[in-house]
Amino acid sequence: MPKEPVAVVGVGQTKHVAARHDVSLAGLVREAAAAALRDAGLTWADIDAVVIGKAPDFFEGVMMPELYLADALGAVGKPLLRVHTAGSVGGSTALVAANLVAARVHRTVLTLAFEKQSESNAMWGLSLPIPFQQPLLAGAGGFFAPHVRAYMRRTGAPDTVGSLVAYKDRRNALKNPYAHIHDPDITLEKVQSAPMLWDPIRYSETCPSSDGACAMILTDRAGADRSPHPPAWVHGGAMRSEPTLFAGKDFVSPQAGKDCAADVYRQAGIGDPRREIDAVEMYVPFSWYEPMWLENLGFAAEGEGWKLTEAGVTELDGDLPVNPSGGVLSTNPIGASGMIRFAEAALQVRGRAGEHQVDGARRALGHAYGGGSQFFAMWLVGAEPPAR
Amino acid sequence: MRDVAIVAFAQTDHLRRTDDLSEVEMLMPVLHRVLDATGLRTSDIGFTCSGSSDYLAGRAFSFTMALDGVGAHPPISESHVEMDGAWALYEAWVKIQTGEADTALVYAYGKSSPGQVRDVLTRQLDPYYTAPLWPDSVALAALQAQALIDAGDTDEAALAAVAARSRRDASDNPHAQLSGAVPAGERLVGPLRTGDCPPVGDGAAAVILAAGDTARALCARPAWIRGIDHRIEAHGLGVRELTDSPSARLAAERAGAFERPVDTAELHAPFTSQEVVLRKALGLGDGVRINPSGGALAANPVMAAGLIRLGEAAARIHRGESDRALAHATSGPCLQQNLVAVLEGESAHA
Numbered sequence: 115m116p117k118e119p120v121a122v123v124g125v126g127q128t129k130h131v132a133a134r135h136d137v138s139l140a141g142l143v144r145e146a147a148a149a150a151l152r153d154a155g156l157t158w159a160d161i162d163a164v165v166i167g168k169a170p171d172f173f174e175g176v177m178m179p180e181l182y183l184a185d186a187l188g189a190v191g192k193p194l195l196r197v198h199t200a201g202s203v204g205g206s207t208a209l210v211a212a213n214l215v216a217a218r219v220h221r222t223v224l225t226l227a228f229e230k231q232s233e234s235n236a237m238w239g240l241s242l243p244i245p246f247q248q249p250l251l252a253g254a255g256g257f258f259a260p261h262v263r264a265y266m267r268r269t270g271a272p273d274t275v276g277s278l279v280a281y282k283d284r285r286n287a288l289k290n291p292y293a294h295i296h297d298p299d300i301t302l303e304k305v306q307s308a309p310m311l312w313d314p315i316r317y318s319e320t321c322p323s324s325d326g327a328c329a330m331i332l333t334d335r336a337g338a339d340r341s342p343h344p345p346a347w348v349h350g351g352a353m354r355s356e357p358t359l360f361a362g363k364d365f366v367s368p369q370a371g372k373d374c375a376a377d378v379y380r381q382a383g384i385g386d387p388r389r390e391i392d393a394v395e396m397y398v399p400f401s402w403y404e405p406m407w408l409e410n411l412g413f414a415a416e417g418e419g420w421k422l423t424e425a426g427v428t429e430l431d432g433d434l435p436v437n438p439s440g441g442v443l444s445t446n447p448i449g450a451s452g453m454i455r456f457a458e459a460a461l462q463v464r465g466r467a468g469e470h471q472v473d474g475a476r477r478a479l480g481h482a483y484g485g486g487s488q489f490f491a492m493w494l495v496g497a498e499p500p501a502r
Numbered sequence: 503m504r505d506v507a508i509v510a511f512a513q514t515d516h517l518r519r520t521d522d523l524s525e526v527e528m529l530m531p532v533l534h535r536v537l538d539a540t541g542l543r544t545s546d547i548g549f550t551c552s553g554s555s556d557y558l559a560g561r562a563f564s565f566t567m568a569l570d571g572v573g574a575h576p577p578i579s580e581s582h583v584e585m586d587g588a589w590a591l592y593e594a595w596v597k598i599q600t601g602e603a604d605t606a607l608v609y610a611y612g613k614s615s616p617g618q619v620r621d622v623l624t625r626q627l628d629p630y631y632t633a634p635l636w637p638d639s640v641a642l643a644a645l646q647a648q649a650l651i652d653a654g655d656t657d658e659a660a661l662a663a664v665a666a667r668s669r670r671d672a673s674d675n676p677h678a679q680l681s682g683a684v685p686a687g688e689r690l691v692g693p694l695r696t697g698d699c700p701p702v703g704d705g706a707a708a709v710i711l712a713a714g715d716t717a718r719a720l721c722a723r724p725a726w727i728r729g730i731d732h733r734i735e736a737h738g739l740g741v742r743e744l745t746d747s748p749s750a751r752l753a754a755e756r757a758g759a760f761e762r763p764v765d766t767a768e769l770h771a772p773f774t775s776q777e778v779v780l781r782k783a784l785g786l787g788d789g790v791r792i793n794p795s796g797g798a799l800a801a802n803p804v805m806a807a808g809l810i811r812l813g814e815a816a817a818r819i820h821r822g823e824s825d826r827a828l829a830h831a832t833s834g835p836c837l838q839q840n841l842v843a844v845l846e847g848e849s850a851h852a
Contacts, residue, residue, distance in 0.1 A: 115601075116601075117600050138630060139629065169562075170556050170562035170563060171555070171556050171557055171562075171625075172556060172557075172561075172562045175625065175629065176625060176626070176629045176633075177555065177556075177557040177622065177623070177626045178555065178584055178585065178626050178833070178834075179629075180585075180734075181626050181627075181734075181737055181833065181834040181835075181838055181839065182626070182628050182629065182737050184735070184736065184737055184839075185736050185737055189734050190734065190735055190736050191733060191734075191735070191748075191749070191752065192733065192734065193731065193732050193733060194734040194839065195583060195585070195589060195593065195732075196583055196585050196589075197581065197582070197583055197584070197593075198556075198565070198582055198583065199581055199582050200563055200566065206581055209581075210581065210593055210596070213593075213596050213597055213599075213600050213602075214596055217596050217597075217599035219596055219599060233629075240562050240563075352579065353579055353580060353581055354578065354579060354580070355550075355569060355577060355578055355579075355580035356574050356576075356577040356578075357569060357570040357574050357575060358566055358567075358569075358570065359570075360570075360575060362575065369575070369576065369577050370577035373576070374577075485563060485566050486566075488566070488569075489580075
């Protein structure tokens with residue numbers, strides 16, 4: 115029996131900011147979930163199950179917060195699953211929820227991911243020392259900077275490419291009312307003159323720490339028929355993992371990312387992603403990851419990703435817009451960041467992305483990664499139901 | 503629904519301390535044992551899912567090191583729940599239902615020895631109003647036990663009998679942490695005595711799931727998952743009826759547990775009083791063999807103890823000692839969240 119087609123009929127986000135002092139954790143998730151229900155024209159009673167994700171529990175200091183959040187998520191009397199796959203978790207969470215519908219275990223599922231980084235300190239949360247294991251160096255940037263340098267050396271990319279990405283994403287964010295960083299005075303010179311944090315990554319090329327949540331309502335074909343707004347249809351979704359460190363690991367273009375994308379394209383019948391995909395929401399926490407992932411995801415040949423960025427292909431009005439929402443560089447509630455990518459891809463093909471809408475977007479990719487570039491989750495959504 | 507079975511199960515010997523072992527070292531032999539039992543290699547497995555908790559490990563992303571132990575290269579299709587491994591098994595079962603995988607490796611592990619697990623579990627509570635008061639897991643269970651006694655559902659002698667039966671049964675379980683006679687026991691938090699409470703320990707477990715003919719090829723008598731469901735209740739103890747478990751009952755109903763009697767039940771009841779609650783909610787009569795493994799009162803490696811209930815129930819079916827078994831896992835204070843699966847041997851289904 116073929117899988118049940120899965121439709122995204124509701125998307126909700128909080129306003130993402132550095133510190134949401136006005137809401138508790140429960141209030142934060144409730145805000146996003148209620149917005150997603152409104153978008154779907156549904157009520158809490160229509161939800162059969164809840165799938166929630168976030169990054170490490172140490173980020174807020176609550177162990178297994180799904181227990182405490184059960185009431186706020188309307189989950190009492192329902193199944194509630196909690197996913198945790200590091201930075202990719204927002205994407206993985208959406209995929210677990212989609213599988214519940216695809217397998218016909220449930221008909222309508224609420225999925226939500228969040229992070230309230232202001233409740234604690236993410237750098238502390240990532241820095242608890244363990245004997246005989248390598249520390250994460252100076253935060254995530256310290257881990258990723260050498261791999262960016264390796265990319266530059268391998269491809270000969272000029273050192274100006276990273277700043278182009280940051281400049282683009284921060285301008286896109288101005289069109290997204292939910293984005294955290296809104297800098298109306300942004301200029302390329304401003305990006306390029308920011309202090310160097312982890313060479314070659316400047317302060318202006320890093321993601322912020324945000325409070326925020328993102329929710330989606332996923333449903334079956336019958337649920338999609340009742341949707342007040344056009345749904346986004348899931349055409350393919352996959353997760354892939356590989357170890358953090360091993361002798362054969364390519365940190366610039368991990369095999370798990372390539373395999374994950376290939377699986378999604380196979381499911382969706384995509385032969386040439388560069389031509390067949392209209393918009394990409396890519397997990398780019400440090401600007402140089404845009405050209406790196408353009409290659410890893412098959413949008414550019416090896417060594418050529420930076421040329422797409424430099425040529426303006428990934429601009430909002432370019433041939434392959436990447437992160438029209440402003441991306442992780444503009445908004446980073448860590449656990450939610452992956453789900454925001456998935457949700458923004460859905461908004462694009464539903465034609466509901468507002469000012470940052472890509473004209474005529476019919477197929478969009480949502481991408482998330484986590485850990486030491488070792489966990490990958492992706493989905494491809496389309497405006498039309500999948501052909502079966 | 504596709505027919506999916508547990509075809510292999512392995513667990514560690516559960517110990518009070520494993521200072522000489524990392525989590526990966528504790529887990530590796532268990533992973534090898536389930537793979538060896540089926541002849542599968544990591545690269546043959548369609549989907550991998552694990553359950554664990556960063557708070558037990560005392561560090562973020564603790565599951566990433568465990569993944570290294572699986573041998574995830576070439577890259578694998580893999581996920582993780584920050585829950586007991588029973589819920590990882592549920593996610594894997596769903597994945598197999600989509601048709602995207604025919605086999606799954608599920609594992610879970612927890613080391614309670616590095617910290618004070620009673621304090622650690624306190625961090626599960628409402629962070630603004632409850633957790634700052636540090637009510638620990640034993641104190642919360644004691645509230646539930648007292649409510650049961652006050653309602654006339656049990657008494658201290660009956661609770662002691664549950665403890666004695668569990669320890670006696672654990673004598674046949676080489677992996678159990680505690681077995682044999684139960685000392686009269688100090689009152690830990692009234693009305694609970696030491697024997698009413700689970701041991702604190704370290705341990706890991708793994709199972710392999712397979713669909714249809716693949717399961718038949720891998721196991722002489724697969725333990726078919728006839729139904730599986732899980733439900734959660736409100737968090738606040740003040741809004742729950744502590745002498746009942748409506749979420750366990752609903753999960754059991756959805757899993758088909760009430761359609762025909764079961765002969766065995768593996769209940770994840772870390773406290774004697776919780777067995778009383780579950781027996782009533784699940785309608786388990788005296789004819790049902792409860793926790794022949796000794797249950798969580800004999801070994802309670804947090805995050806793996808629920809998956810072990812599923813594994814123990816399946817192993818009984820594998821050995822021909824059960825035809826239809828109920829397996830239960832719980833999470834949260836006072837049985838807040840519950841999962842129920844119904845497992846059957848082939849002959850019972852025919």
